[in-house]
Amino acid sequence: MKTERTRTKGERIFDGVVGAPGIAIGPAHVSEAGALQVPEYEIAADSMAAEIKRFEAALERSQNQLSKLKTKSLALPDATAEELGYLLDAHLLMLTGSRLVRGVKETITNKRINAEAAVQMAISEVARGFESLPDAYMAARADDVREVGARLIRNLTDTPFQAFAHLPPGTIIVAEELSPADAALIDPEIVAGFATVLGGKEGHTAIMARSFGLPAIFGVAGLLGGVKSGETVIVDGAAGRIIVDPRPETLKDYGSRQRTLERERRQLGRLIDLPAETSDGVTVRLQANLELPREVDSALSVGAEGVGLLRTEFMFMNRDTPPGEDEQYESLAALIAAMGGRPITIRTLDVGGEKLAYSLGEHLGDPVNPALGLRAIRLSLKHVKLFEAQLAAILRAGAHGPVRILLPMIAGSGEIRQSREILTRVIKRLKRRGVPIADPIPPLGVMIEVPGAALAADALAAHVDFFAIGTNDLTMYTLAIDRADEQVAHLYNPLHPGVLRLIQFATQAGMRARIPVSVCGEMAGDPRYTALLLGLGMRELSMAAPSLPRVKQRIRQIDMTAATMRAEIIMSQADSGRIAALLDDFNGLA
Numbered sequence: 001m002k003t004e005r006t007r008t009k010g011e012r013i014f015d016g017v018v019g020a021p022g023i024a025i026g027p028a029h030v031s032e033a034g035a036l037q038v039p040e041y042e043i044a045a046d047s048m049a050a051e052i053k054r055f056e057a058a059l060e061r062s063q064n065q066l067s068k069l070k071t072k073s074l075a076l077p078d079a080t081a082e083e084l085g086y087l088l089d090a091h092l093l094m095l096t097g098s099r100l101v102r103g104v105k106e107t108i109t110n111k112r113i114n115a116e117a118a119v120q121m122a123i124s125e126v127a128r129g130f131e132s133l134p135d136a137y138m139a140a141r142a143d144d145v146r147e148v149g150a151r152l153i154r155n156l157t158d159t160p161f162q163a164f165a166h167l168p169p170g171t172i173i174v175a176e177e178l179s180p181a182d183a184a185l186i187d188p189e190i191v192a193g194f195a196t197v198l199g200g201k202e203g204h205t206a207i208m209a210r211s212f213g214l215p216a217i218f219g220v221a222g223l224l225g226g227v228k229s230g231e232t233v234i235v236d237g238a239a240g241r242i243i244v245d246p247r248p249e250t251l252k253d254y255g256s257r258q259r260t261l262e263r264e265r266r267q268l269g270r271l272i273d274l275p276a277e278t279s280d281g282v283t284v285r286l287q288a289n290l291e292l293p294r295e296v297d298s299a300l301s302v303g304a305e306g307v308g309l310l311r312t313e314f315m316f317m318n319r320d321t322p323p324g325e326d327e328q329y330e331s332l333a334a335l336i337a338a339m340g341g342r343p344i345t346i347r348t349l350d351v352g353g354e355k356l357a358y359s360l361g362e363h364l365g366d367p368v369n370p371a372l373g374l375r376a377i378r379l380s381l382k383h384v385k386l387f388e389a390q391l392a393a394i395l396r397a398g399a400h401g402p403v404r405i406l407l408p409m410i411a412g413s414g415e416i417r418q419s420r421e422i423l424t425r426v427i428k429r430l431k432r433r434g435v436p437i438a439d440p441i442p443p444l445g446v447m448i449e450v451p452g453a454a455l456a457a458d459a460l461a462a463h464v465d466f467f468a469i470g471t472n473d474l475t476m477y478t479l480a481i482d483r484a485d486e487q488v489a490h491l492y493n494p495l496h497p498g499v500l501r502l503i504q505f506a507t508q509a510g511m512r513a514r515i516p517v518s519v520c521g522e523m524a525g526d527p528r529y530t531a532l533l534l535g536l537g538m539r540e541l542s543m544a545a546p547s548l549p550r551v552k553q554r555i556r557q558i559d560m561t562a563a564t565m566r567a568e569i570i571m572s573q574a575d576s577g578r579i580a581a582l583l584d585d586f587n588g589l590a
């Protein structure tokens with residue numbers, strides 16, 4: 001991990017892993033691990049009884065939810081049901097006359113504060129007690145206490161999972177870790193950037209930061225002890241640096257850099273009406289990746305031709321139960337309407353691995369190795385009802401505008417066959433119900449992101465309508481490097497010849513089968529790689545919306561014949577350092 005701490009007359013500098021570019025300056029908010037952000041206010045003496053009643057109602061709701069989850073868990077395989085049963089029992093126990101419950105009631109009465117704040121205090125106290133125990137098993141119970149507390153708070157506020165909602169605008173979040181689900185709660189109107197101790201550049205949280213246009217850095221050791229809430233900090237995303245309590249000269253310098261970046265952004269904005277066409281007239285299709293529906297505006301504002309990857313995980317995060325068919329349909333239909341006839345490639349659920357969704361906890365179980373476990377299509381094929389509901393929602397939404405269905409983490413043709421069978425069944429069922437659905441039936445494509453799928457791309461191409469190459473996972477699985485682990489972030493390298501050969505083979509296989517091929521991993525949004533991807537034959541790229549103008553600018557500088565020749569030279573190289581040098585030379589950087 002590249003981390004160091006430097007002192008320069010008062011200001012403290014911490015270096016970590018580059019996350020999302022840009023500069024953010026603002027007050028720090030140091031987020032305690034696992035703590036939810038809750039409002040705290042005083043309760044009038046005559047409202048105290050009502051406040052305790054409100055807490056008791058939330059307690060009862062939480063107990064009911066846990067009991068329901070327990071009933072559902074009985075349908076799981078024996079070992080999982082047993083393990084989950086123990087956990088849910090432990091949670092239920094914490095909500096029945098426990099120290100936690102007593103502590104909350106006492107705090108409401110003695111401190112005269114609202115129930116949410118009292119729960120937050122009680123959780124911190126009880127969790128700290130557990131953490132201080134020498135027994136590792138008991139210490140780990142602190143997480144259970146926090147989880148139970150979070151449920152109580154969600155039921156109290158009735159506006160579930162509202163982390164970071166009460167911070168002043170311009171805040172910079174400093175945390176041990178932010179999960180993709182946490183990141184989904186970040187409102188860019190409030191949060192200006194963030195820095196964390198854990199996490200890597202290619203992790204999903206980093207992808208979301210880039211997508212929201214929020215400067216972010218990861219893997220900053222010693223960060224939490226080095227900054228206090230309220231202190232001014234500068235996050236320099238491109239440099240992977242955070243400066244705490246900056247000197248006036250530093251602030252001035254970064255203020256002017258911020259203005260320069262803004263000027264550049266405005267200049268790039270002028271490209272919106274120009275075609276994404278190389279200097280020798282080859283057109284490239286540029287689309288946006290969406291993490292959350294609210295990003296539609298930024299996709300349209302940069303001139304995206306469509307959505308090349310809609311990550312549907314957002315619908316399943318930060319809630320207690322998964323959404324049903326109708327809710328998913330409404331969400332997708334709204335998105336399709338907002339895109340005004342531009343096509344949307346909707347990827348089916350890709351939770352598991354680092355992308356966890358609380359609502360699916362019982363489906364995911366407790367994998368030995370999450371990245372290699374029940375993730376993405378594997379989860380959908382195991383929990384067919386979940387998959388059917390999602391496919392039905394996509395088909396119904398497809399009646400309102402052009403969509404394609406994309407399956408994540410496909411490894412072999414068996415998964416495609418099973419998925420098609422389920423799709424056919426869902427279509428029949430919807431037709432029987434007389435519900436309007438997409439006509440014609442949307443194309444069905446697969447992510448090429450597992451090395452085995454890339455190597456078998458010629459065989460897979462016969463079974464699908466399009467390929468979307470996911471370079472993030474393809475790099476991770478090919479090189480056996482966890483994309484979200486800051487300790488190995490420096491080893492993650494999409495220019496490794498092994499990764500490039502897989503991309504090339506899959507692209508050529510798709511082209512031979514005459515099916516559309518795109519890249520929707522992070523490589524697509526980095527102008528450093530544009531010439532190489534085009535040189536390998538790629539004509540469709542999908543990326544975080546803020547990256548699109550720069551990639552378009554790069555495309556307009558490229559001569560396709562020269563890029564193809566340079567790609568050929570690059571593909572004959574064995575060393576990734578040499579490949580990087582040849583590419584940077586072509587890009588005019590070296």
Ligand code: PEP
Nearest residue numbers: 449470471472473520521
């Ligand atoms: C990828 O793996 O490249 C990809 C686009 O999918 P995700 O980042 O959502 O795993």
Ligand code: MG
Nearest residue numbers: 449470472473
């Ligand atoms: Mg992926």
